[in-house]
Amino acid sequence: MTGGEYLALLERSPKLAHEKLFGEYYNYVRTIAFNRLRSTGTSEDVEECISDIFAQIFFTFGEKYSNGDMKGFVGTVAKRMSIDYYRKLIRKAGKTFSMDEDGVPEISAELDLVKESENSELRHILMDSIRELGEPDSTILIQKYYYNKRSHQIGTLLSMNPSTVRMRCKRAAEKLRRVLENRGIKEGMI
Amino acid sequence: MKDIDLRILENAEDDIVEELVPFSPDEDQVMKRVLAMSEKKYKDLIRHQDKEKEQDNRKETIKSSETVVEGVEVYHRPAWYKPLCAAAAFILIAGGLGTGFAFSRKARLSGVSQPNPTTTAETTELTTEAPAKPEDILPKEEEMKGIFEELFPFFSEFSGLCTEDYFSRDWESINFDLRSYDGELYETPFYKVEDERFSTYDEMVEYYSRYFFEPAERLPYAGDVSDHQAGDVLDDCYFLEYNGALYVRGTMKRAETQEEWNHDILSDRAFFVNPDSFMWERVVKNEENDVAFADALTMEFKKSDDGVWKILSYNIMGTQYEEGKDYTASEYPLLEGGPSFRADDDIDFDSVMASVQTYLEGYNENFYDYNAHWDMMTELPDSYYHVTDDFRNNNRWIRVVLEPYPGDDTDTRVLYVDGYGVVFGEEY
Numbered sequence: 001m002t003g004g005e006y007l008a009l010l011e012r013s014p015k016l017a018h019e020k021l022f023g024e025y026y027n028y029v030r031t032i033a034f035n036r037l038r039s040t041g042t043s044e045d046v047e048e049c050i051s052d053i054f055a056q057i058f059f060t061f062g063e064k065y066s067n068g069d070m071k072g073f074v075g076t077v078a079k080r081m082s083i084d085y086y087r088k089l090i091r092k093a094g095k096t097f098s099m100d101e102d103g104v105p106e107i108s109a110e111l112d113l114v115k116e117s118e119n120s121e122l123r124h125i126l127m128d129s130i131r132e133l134g135e136p137d138s139t140i141l142i143q144k145y146y147y148n149k150r151s152h153q154i155g156t157l158l159s160m161n162p163s164t165v166r167m168r169c170k171r172a173a174e175k176l177r178r179v180l181e182n183r184g185i186k187e188g189m190i
Numbered sequence: 191m192k193d194i195d196l197r198i199l200e201n202a203e204d205d206i207v208e209e210l211v212p213f214s215p216d217e218d219q220v221m222k223r224v225l226a227m228s229e230k231k232y233k234d235l236i237r238h239q240d241k242e243k244e245q246d247n248r249k250e251t252i253k254s255s256e257t258v259v260e261g262v263e264v265y266h267r268p269a270w271y272k273p274l275c276a277a278a279a280f281i282l283i284a285g286g287l288g289t290g291f292a293f294s295r296k297a298r299l300s301g302v303s304q305p306n307p308t309t310t311a312e313t314t315e316l317t318t319e320a321p322a323k324p325e326d327i328l329p330k331e332e333e334m335k336g337i338f339e340e341l342f343p344f345f346s347e348f349s350g351l352c353t354e355d356y357f358s359r360d361w362e363s364i365n366f367d368l369r370s371y372d373g374e375l376y377e378t379p380f381y382k383v384e385d386e387r388f389s390t391y392d393e394m395v396e397y398y399s400r401y402f403f404e405p406a407e408r409l410p411y412a413g414d415v416s417d418h419q420a421g422d423v424l425d426d427c428y429f430l431e432y433n434g435a436l437y438v439r440g441t442m443k444r445a446e447t448q449e450e451w452n453h454d455i456l457s458d459r460a461f462f463v464n465p466d467s468f469m470w471e472r473v474v475k476n477e478e479n480d481v482a483f484a485d486a487l488t489m490e491f492k493k494s495d496d497g498v499w500k501i502l503s504y505n506i507m508g509t510q511y512e513e514g515k516d517y518t519a520s521e522y523p524l525l526e527g528g529p530s531f532r533a534d535d536d537i538d539f540d541s542v543m544a545s546v547q548t549y550l551e552g553y554n555e556n557f558y559d560y561n562a563h564w565d566m567m568t569e570l571p572d573s574y575y576h577v578t579d580d581f582r583n584n585n586r587w588i589r590v591v592l593e594p595y596p597g598d599d600t601d602t603r604v605l606y607v608d609g610y611g612v613v614f615g616e617e618y
Contacts, residue, residue: 015229018228050224055227059235123198126199
């Protein structure tokens with residue numbers, strides 16, 4: 001749905017327009033919020049954050065964005081608000097630190113940039129390798145090792161028996177290791 | 191062997207993040223809940239914005255003029271309560287009722303339509319032919335409930351024709367690419383209908399005409415596409431004919447069943463009853479993942495020329511369930527604004543509701559702080575607050591009832607509006 005189409009639908013029925021936009025971008029927004037908050041917030045925090053994001057999108061999306069990339073707009077709002085929410089949670093949990101305090105790690109900008117660049121390369125190789133496994137194995141691995149989902153939960157999601165999920169997961173993990181090794185990525189590098 | 195560690199994917203780039211979709215088995219319920227929360231927060235944002243605007247306007251008004259609203263004393267009634275019900279209301283099935291309550295933000299902010307200049311000329315016309323409604327010719331509650339229950343199975347089947355409750359995945363099928371209104375293409379299966387009652391679209395429409403008014407309006411049809419091949423692009427549709435047979439689109443939706451509307455009934459009543467039409471609303475409580483909803487099915491019925499009751503429209507909406515609330519207390523349906531069968535064709539409901547909003551703004555009140563209902567009225571009460579003589583005096587007016595939400599410390603307001611959108615009276 002383009003921005004113009006969304007606005008046209010909004011004229012006819014705001015509720016339907018919101019539902020359509022929500023349905024189209026829910027997974028995208030949820031993924032952004034979840035990845036930002038997964039180490040800090042609860043699932044309720046993630047839901048709160050997602051609803052804040054959509055409320056903001058409903059409220060601010062207007063004519064001036066109608067010719068632009070709607071996904072870009074949604075992604076920008078989602079990222080900014082997820083970061084804000086993350087900061088809020090950190091503050092609430094008392095996890096802030098003062099730059100005046102002792103023990104603040106010294107930052108080497110050059111080193112971080114190199115490390116981040118390496119990590120970015122590794123992430124893309126890893127995702128390419130996971131993608132190469134095909135479905136449903138790639139989904140099983142991500143749900144199992146990234147989201148720590150149990151086999152029966154993944155089974156429900158994919159309409160598979162939990163024992164089948166376990167078996168496929170084991171084989172897919174072995175295959176992934178082989179694929180990564182072929183690409184020069186050894187255990188411990190990731 | 192060590193487990194795979196994918197933590198490196200945290201804070202990944204956009205292209206990777208998009209592939210890390212977190213699923214959960216109860217995703218549908220979560221989505222429903224989050225959408226309701228988003229709508230509520232959105233409306234809070236609107237209210238907040240409106241309040242600021244109102245304050246600005248008030249300051250401006252005080253500066254520029256002493257009297258803005260003629261004949262009406264301006265006073266302020268605080269609206270503390272943030273309405274939960276309406277904000278959390280969501281449409282489960284989009285109905286066909288043109289209630290006129292679906293405002294866009296733009297419409298809300300655009301102000302009131304001015305009444306047609308002919309209004310003045312008509313003020314002296316007084317029609318005395320208010321239709322009589324003797325109680326004995328109105329259908330009784332039991333009779334109406336019987337009609338609702340008798341026609342429910344046809345509603346269930348009709349609204350579920352594109353679900354597996356009707357078609358079978360074993361039926362012969364053909365795939366087409368459907369172009370949705372947003373331009374995207376979706377590969378969609380269509381199943382060859384195996385139904386002894388009908389084998390063409392016209393026969394299907396004729397069959398359901400026994401139970402519905404204008405059933406074709408709810409059965410989007412692509413026509414005969416025999417000159418197409420599987421995989422061709424078609425416009426969005428739910429039925430088509432191909433090589434002489436009727437095909438139905440396969441969807442993942444499910445039909446509404448009698449069982450799910452027969453449990454935990456909170457309210458089961460008729461509204462807007464006329465000799466030949468009425469609305470029936472059944473409200474049931476549904477609990478999903480610790481969140482309780484009050485789901486309302488409203489169906490409008492009308493008697494055909496040959497005296498047979500048929501379904502005029504249906505609509506399903508839901509809102510958050512409120513513990514302790516008496517769902518049978520209101521004289522209006524839970525979520526439906528008003529009856530479609532009572533409105534005159536020449537009434538512009540957008541203007542009517544925009545006028546109501548402007549009228550309320552004169553009292554520093556907001557339309558969205560109320561749960562609005564409407565009905566047609568033909569007679570004015572003996573005493574009411576008369577706002578203006580400049581209105582269309584033809585005994586076809588709209589009575590707009592504005593009910594405060596639970597916990598809101600304001601009174602119900604009842605306004606009288608003419609077909610052009612002039613608020614000409616208010617109940618004391």
